[in-house]
Amino acid sequence: MELWIAKIKATSEQPIQELVSPLIFNEESNCYIASEYEGTIVVKTSNHKVQKVFLSHYGVTSNEQRIPLIYDEQWNVWYDKGDEFEERSPIGINQCGTFFFEAEDGDGYIIDRSADVFITSSLLTEEEFQQMKDEIVSMLEDLFTANKGPATPMNLWKENVEVARYALDQMKKLHEMLLELEEAPHEQLIREHHLLPSSKIKRFNAEFLINRKLFPFKDKFLIPVNVRSIDIPEHRMIRWGLERLIDYADRYLRQARNRKRELYQRRDFLIHALSNQYDHRLRLFEQERIENSIKKDLDYVSESLQLVCKSERYWKEIGEIAKKCLSLHYLNVGEEELEQTHLFTFSPLYSEVYQYLDDLLNLKPLKQLSNTYVPLQKSPKLYEVWCLLSIIHSLIYECGFISAQNPYIQIQRYLQRKGGLEGIAFTFNRPVYRYKEYQEPQKTNLTLEVHYERPFLDTEKSYRPDFTFTFRDDFRAETVFLDAKYKPLPNREYWAEIIRDVSFEKYYEPLTKKPIASFLMHPNKLNDVSVHTWNATMNHRKQEELRHRLGSFEYKPSNKKEFVKWMNMLLHYHLGYNGVCMHCGAHLSAQFDYGERGQKYFTCRNPYCEAFWVETICFNRRGGRWAQKDAHAPSTATLFKYTKHSGMNYHKETTDEWDVFCPVCNKRAQDRFRDDV
Incomplete structure (x- = not known):
């Protein structure tokens, strides 16, 4: 039985496009090792008695749970086409874990079996993938006791x-x-058969007597003996x-x-x-x-x-x-x-x-959560579940939100009723603060609902974003969409394409009431560092409208702070709650001071935090002293600047400690004296 990596187009009449290379057996690991997204894994067998080939994995309890492969006469291989109804890709595309292949003859007997195949993640290191599985368990443990707040x-x-x-x-x-x-130690008597000389046999039974009669020249006989055992x-x-x-x-x-x-x-x-x-x-x-x-x-x-x-x-x-x-x-x-x-x-x-x-x-x-691990897991689904739990965990333990119900109990009961987490929703509350032109902050109770895979019908088509956030206060309700994309990001063009196809054309453009943001989260960074992924626009004409409404951020076990930064952007920049500290999630209002040039300085009142940030205005606004030809409305000129060490800047940073590029006109403070733009 030979295993090959092949290119496959599951929707084509002839799915196998090319046999890329044979899968190499790793002697040290005693298995085949492949990486997801390299291609699907197909089976070649020279045994003419083979009538069926199945994909199987450890933990399968019946033959019905194995995946039957399809035979391709052109390439003389057995392959897995996936299942579009179950949204399952061909094996090897987006699964991680261990499996093997079994070949049967016409009578259903297994006549050949491959060595184990171990598929590793191409987007996460082996350590990060293990950490992701560990955290699914540990976060559930934390959520079990997350019924008070604020937690840290x-x-x-x-x-x-x-x-x-x-x-x-x-x-x-x-x-x-x-x-x-x-x-x-306690012992028990167990019955064993020992080979003993006839002279040492004290108790005769019928079997011994018959055997001694049949074999008179035999000296040793198997005799049942009671022995002590610690087992x-x-x-x-x-x-x-x-x-x-x-x-x-x-x-x-x-x-x-x-x-x-x-x-x-x-x-x-x-x-x-x-x-x-x-x-x-x-x-x-x-x-x-x-x-x-x-x-x-x-x-x-x-x-x-x-x-x-x-x-x-x-x-x-x-x-x-x-x-x-x-x-x-x-x-x-x-x-x-x-x-x-x-x-x-x-x-x-x-x-x-x-x-x-x-x-x-x-x-x-x-x-019982030690059984979370299974031998073969669909990587995108595992990533989605990890994202869901990590989002809930970060909202409670880092952003200061208090859950209306115990999250673990909610998950447990929902799984018992539905058998999956699709459609589950969580509700949170926390106080928020807004400073305007006067010293006293406006305090508001903010309610946040987080839905996982909730369909919405506000367009001609029904869409189901991975995560829907609904923010409600005393005056308004705003929606935010976030989609988890467990896919490689090879270049700028591909990143722009999925932002356009998912964030813009699905979850923004068709909607009558626009979301304040529609973002993607993915486990690896875009290789092109020149792209500021926090501020994607479809074209220049929409740049003012779409400022920080479309974009993406990296999110994985070794980098979870980006979600907190995203929440910081939503509360400060889009919702205007400038007196809330997302560095520590404290429920205190920030200390507010005016700067010499009208800046608003904020300092967290939590004595263990004291994070510092500034709210200012882009100079290139209509009616401003330094307005240029492409000046934009004052309502879109608000900027927030965070200390570089905090890692909270969603505006593109400049080389200066205390400056950023405007997400609308892409100008920085030192550009205010230029009139050639």
Whole structure:
């Protein structure tokens, strides 16, 4: 059986377009390795008895769940065409995981089988793909307790450390109990057949007597013997529990190490920013506020690092102790899921072991979520689900929104009723603030509804964006669309094409009431760094109308801050709530000061944050002192500027610390003296 990568056009009468290359077997991994989007994987077989070929994977429980392949006479290969009704692409296009092929003869017997095929993500590293799967579980765990607010990532890590410290203490006690059990583990008598000399056989049975009569010259006979065995259900259950604890510890350990790496990178960036932030063009007031903001950021990173390092140390030790326990001789058995038994109830030692194990496995109330991983997963769907949970998680723990209902309970009940998450909606609230021309802020309660795959019928066609956001306050309701695109972005032209086809032509142009934004999120950056993906326009005539209404941002496990930046843009730039801090999600109104030239300075009142930003106006506005030939309306001239270290600038930055390009006329402050444009 040979495996090939082929180009396929599923809608064509002859889907196989070309056989690109044979799939190379990786001796070190003992499997074939391919990358998604390289092409579909097809099977060549020289065995003339083969009548059917199936794609299968681990975890399949019946033959009906295997995918039957189609035979192509022209290329002499078996291929998978996908399923347009189930929106399933041909195998190898957008799936990650492990599978294999099986060939059957006319009688349904398997006569050939391929080695395993492992498809890796082409858009995420192997580490990031694993992190995405880990986070689906860990975010659900966090959402289980997300019924109060405002919540913060710092509180999450404090809770993580407390749980880890308690788990380590319990793990040490469990280890002591298991060592004590090793001295006299419970045993049971089992029946085995041993080959014994006839002189040592004490009890005769009919079988022995018959065999001795039939074989008088034979000296040894197979005799059933009762022997003591440590392979009892309770030992298998203990092993199962320890294996699960190792899985949990490994997951939390990976989580801590990923976060630690991010924090070290952030710390190095902030230290560099602090040593290079002095700019003679900045006013003293601005320099002081920026320096203070960076120092607060550094304090936050340092405190976070201490917590994350503690968490890492605790979970590492928990895993090591669990592995020591597994080396005990009486646990060298199979696995069986933990449950209460007679021995666990009435034996003092075994009862204590059970209590410690059960307690440890229920520290997080979602132990069943370890089954989230499946051998073969559709990458775009996995990415969508991760995006949904990550959006909900970020709204609660970073943006200061409070959920109207417990998100985990909502997800659990919706899955029970619908069998999937399509159509689920979440409601959030938070106070927001708007400063106008006077000092006192207008406080408003903002309600946000987030819908996943909700169809809307405001156009001739029915569309179903991945995420629909509806913002409501006392005066208005505004809609925002966000689509997750798990696709490569090879160049500027392709990026512009999907922005036009999806963000503009689907979710903006046909609608009578326009959304305030229609964006895409994708797991990899556009290679062309000259493109400012936060401000896409279809043509120059619509540039004023479409300012920051169309665009995209990178979103993946190692870069989730872009969503917070996007929310910051929606609240500040589009909804006008300029007194809200999205750096920390605090519910306090920002401190407001006027600058010498009419700028509005804002400083977060949270003493642990004190982020700093400025609201100003583009000089190139009609009626302005420096208006140029392409001046635009004052209503579209508002600009927000954030310190470079914050990473919050959605306006295109200039080389100056405190300047940006206007999203309408593409001019910066230093262009105001030019009259040749």
